[in-house]
């Protein structure tokens with residue numbers, strides 16, 4: 001029987017909500033912990049199945065998706081969408097090619113060049129790991145001495161950190177926006193308010209509903225056209241009166257967005273994924 005398989009490495013609220021949503025829609029659904037199995041030539045899914053990949057580690061999620069896709073199995077999001085979203089530089093390059101507004105960014109490969117790149121943007125600026133989430137290891141750099149210290153430390157942290165990704169700091173007020181796109185259609189959004197410049201709800205940002213007006217919807221549709229994918233979570237900043245796309249997440253966490261928006265995000269996701277199962 002065709003099954004919706006939700007892959008995970010840690011069972012978060014999101015994966016439980018997704019399973020409940022599938023049950024409510026009478027969709028045959030199985031949660032599968034990918035930590036306990038190994039992957040080779042033998043498929044562990046049937047060709048009729050559809051897979052929703054929800055591993056915490058971006059690298060693992062993408063690896064499992066690639067293997068399953070090579071075995072002819074439909075995975076949401078696809079490994080190519082994961083590759084774009086899982087690397088902030090790749091996302092920025094894609095957005096820039098599509099002419100979508102985002103914070104100015106620079107990339108460098110040595111601490112010395114990173115300082116020059118940052119000074120080209122001006123202080124303050126934000127340095128982030130190209131691959132990361134929950135606001136971890138972000139550095140707001142206010143002057144040259146801090147820049148020297150941050151880049152020297154990063155240069156010792158290993159290969160993950162030697163691509164220096166730097167953005168201009170955006171005066172965004174006390175909030176940013178997290179918007180959800182299912183099957184190309186924006187379904188809801190929250191503002192995340194905080195006294196800290198890092199507003200992730202995982203870091204204490206307070207979620208409230210944001211009404212999606214035509215301007216934001218049309219921006220989100222262009223993001224989807226550029227990135228692809230069945231389920232995206234997009235971070236936006238508003239500077240003066242203009243929206244900027246900060247980052248695009250494949251999947252992402254949504255537990256704090258259901259109640260404020262009144263939108264059943266997991267129901268929309270499982271419905272869209274199930275519709276993608278092979279005929």
Ligand SMILES: Nc1ncnc2c1ncn2[C@@H]1O[C@H](COP(=O)(O)OP(=O)(O)O)[C@@H](O)[C@H]1O
Nearest residue numbers: 126132133134135136167168169170197198199
């Ligand atoms: N360039 C920036 N200017 C102002 N605030 C920023 C900037 N970049 C990130 N932030 C703040 O930090 C948060 C986390 O940054 P983000 O790029 O989304 O990384 P993560 O993948 O860890 O969520 C954002 O939601 C925002 O509140």
Ligand SMILES: [Mg+2]
Nearest residue numbers: 134200235247
């Ligand atoms: Mg983010």
